[in-house]
Amino acid sequence: MPVTRTKPAADRPPEDENYYRLPWSVTDNASAWLEPTKSCNMACEGCYSVNDPGRHKTFQQVSDDLEIIGRHRKAHVILISGGEPLTHPRIEDIVRLVAAKGYVPILLTNGLAVTPQLLAKLKNAGLKGLNFHVDSRQKRPGWAGKNELELNELRLAYAEMTAGAGGLSCSFHTTVYGDTLKYVPDILDWARRHMGSVHLMTFIAFRAFRETMPAGRFEYHAGGGKVKMPAAPDDGNDPGSRIDITSREIVREIRRKDPDFEPCCCLGGTGESDALKWLFTLRIGEKGGIYGCLGPKLIELLQVCHHMFKGKYCGHTAPRLRAASKWLFPAGLIDKNTALAFLRYFKACLKDPLKLLSPLHTQTVVIIQPPDILADGRQSMCDACPDMTVWNGRLVWSCRLEELARFGCFLTSIPEPEQP
Numbered sequence: 001m002p003v004t005r006t007k008p009a010a011d012r013p014p015e016d017e018n019y020y021r022l023p024w025s026v027t028d029n030a031s032a033w034l035e036p037t038k039s040c041n042m043a044c045e046g047c048y049s050v051n052d053p054g055r056h057k058t059f060q061q062v063s064d065d066l067e068i069i070g071r072h073r074k075a076h077v078i079l080i081s082g083g084e085p086l087t088h089p090r091i092e093d094i095v096r097l098v099a100a101k102g103y104v105p106i107l108l109t110n111g112l113a114v115t116p117q118l119l120a121k122l123k124n125a126g127l128k129g130l131n132f133h134v135d136s137r138q139k140r141p142g143w144a145g146k147n148e149l150e151l152n153e154l155r156l157a158y159a160e161m162t163a164g165a166g167g168l169s170c171s172f173h174t175t176v177y178g179d180t181l182k183y184v185p186d187i188l189d190w191a192r193r194h195m196g197s198v199h200l201m202t203f204i205a206f207r208a209f210r211e212t213m214p215a216g217r218f219e220y221h222a223g224g225g226k227v228k229m230p231a232a233p234d235d236g237n238d239p240g241s242r243i244d245i246t247s248r249e250i251v252r253e254i255r256r257k258d259p260d261f262e263p264c265c266c267l268g269g270t271g272e273s274d275a276l277k278w279l280f281t282l283r284i285g286e287k288g289g290i291y292g293c294l295g296p297k298l299i300e301l302l303q304v305c306h307h308m309f310k311g312k313y314c315g316h317t318a319p320r321l322r323a324a325s326k327w328l329f330p331a332g333l334i335d336k337n338t339a340l341a342f343l344r345y346f347k348a349c350l351k352d353p354l355k356l357l358s359p360l361h362t363q364t365v366v367i368i369q370p371p372d373i374l375a376d377g378r379q380s381m382c383d384a385c386p387d388m389t390v391w392n393g394r395l396v397w398s399c400r401l402e403e404l405a406r407f408g409c410f411l412t413s414i415p416e417p418e419q420p
Contacts, residue, residue: 004187014251014276020265020296022278022383023313026395030315031077032069033389033398036062036094040084042110044175045137056088059097066101067392072395076306077315078103079131079387081398086113092125099126104316106131106169106322110138111158112300124195128316129169131200132158136180148174148183152190155198163197169319171200176250178206183413184250185257188365193287195361199322205245207370217416218377222407247276247369261365262293262337265300269372271380278382281365284325284341291348292341298331315386325361370399377413 024030038055040047057065069075078098085091087107097107106129114130134140134155136148143154155172163169172191176184191198220229254261264282267274282294305312326415332339342385349355372380379399389398396404403411 014248014263014279015274018278018296019276019298022265022267022280022305022384024267024386026384026388027072028074028313028383029386029388030075030313031079031386032073032075032395033079033081033096034062034065034069034094034386035081035083035389035398035401036085036089036091037083037088037101039085040110041112042084042138042140044110044133044135045139055083057205057275059090059093062094063097066097068390068393069122069395072103073388075315076104076310076312077106079106079108081108084110084113086118092121093132095122095127096125099128104128106171106316108133108173110134110140111154112141114158114161116161116164119161119168123168124164127168128318129171130158130162131202133173133175134158135174136165137175137177140196147189148180149186149190152187155190156194159194159197167319169199169316170197170320171202172198173202173204176203176205176245178245181250181253183246185254188254189257191363191365192283192290194284195283195285195287195363196359198363199317199319200364200366202366202368203250204368205247205370207243207372209255216414218373219416221412221414222403223409227411244372245369247279247367250367251279258290260290262295263367264294264296264298264337265272267386268383269369269380270383271374271378272372272384274371275369276367277369277380278386279367279369281367283363283365284328284338284360285343285363286355286360291344291360293337294341295335295337296330297307297335298328298338301331301334317362317364322362325360325362328362371397373413375415377415379413 014088036057041052069078076365080094080098085107088094095105105127107127108131111132111134120342132155134151137153143151159170162168188201191201220227239275249262251263261281263279265280266276267278269277282299283290285291303313306312326340329342332342345360374380386396387398389401391401391404400410403409
């Protein structure tokens with residue numbers, strides 16, 4: 001099983017030169033984002049999407065957005081989001097349309113409206129997976145006041161319901177706040193115990209546009225005119241309001257419990273050459289333990305081969321393939337991380353040969369560091385953003401869609417002059 005390092009985990013910071021820089025671009029990417037609605041049945045803290053009850057796009061508008069995505073971006077996966085997509089009255093038809101266009105439809109949902117009956121209908125329409133947003137700042141009905149570990153009960157219920165539908169991938173994403181960062185290692189430990197039904201875990205560092213940012217004080221301008229932004233709260237005694245959490249910090253926290261946690265590939269930032277905006281880790285193991293993390297050479301091989309034979313970069317792996325991950329071990333000939341995982345698995349099988357008859361799973365962990373405002377006012381976005389969506393016929397960053405909706409353009413941040 002995993003070997004404990006003698007060197008403290010904190011002494012091994014994640015560095016971009018150790019990982020495969022994904023070759024995704026704006027026009028050739030693993031995914032794209034489709035927003036059929038702005039309506040939502042929850043009001044999550046930290047959500048960048050303003051709830052507009054009943055504001056659904058028509059089916060024709062959704063179809064037009066999908067057409068624009070197809071014209072400007074070669075994508076494998078379409079993430080159907082919002083708002084809450086399950087509030088849209090024609091969500092089944094939307095899923096069916098996405099699948100008919102040759103994409104892999106994945107639904108991003110808070111799960112409130114999910115039922116076994118609805119899952120069966122969506123699967124029949126072509127749905128391939130669900131990504132549930134579950135965290136302690138959602139003010140979720142019946143779960144108010146529960147911490148992240150207590151919410152694992154809810155996560156498990158969604159995972160079991162998804163598994164019951166058969167053939168659907170199940171993912172969870174959680175916003176990470178200053179006071180919930182400590183729970184990330186234990187959430188991952190829970191995910192490890194349920195590798196057969198939990199295929200992806202995403203942790204998104206909290207961000208918010210405010211008058212006062214970590215790098216200093218800024219003015220915000222829209223179209224040349226200054227606009228007023230929400231004032232920053234007095235967060236000196238509230239660690240939960242931190243807006244400077246980085247992906248490196250989240251990795252360091254994970255390594256306090258799992259020193260062998262090792263990312264394999266990444267996306268950088270548009271304003272920082274060494275930023276790790278999207279950080280991917282592929283763990284291989286079983287509910288009893290993790291044998292290791294797959295390495296950058298293997299991921300490069302898989303991405304290149306998928307693009308060579310499918311014409312698109314890979315953004316989704318079916319559950320049946322994740323459960324048959326033993327076929328990955330020959331890649332240990334070129335990838336030392338995979339070779340090490342195979343060696344640990346081989347030793348475990350020598351002790352218990354019955355393990356050879358059990359499935360071996362892969363589980364993806366994604367850490368996202370959203371836009372950062374640098375000291376000179378530049379906004380460092382995610383390079384080759386996988387979550388670009390459509391606004392007035394063009395591709396834009398989905399996480400900044402509200403700026404366009406409110407001001408008609410993206411905001412420009414300018415450092416305020418120092419007061420004498």
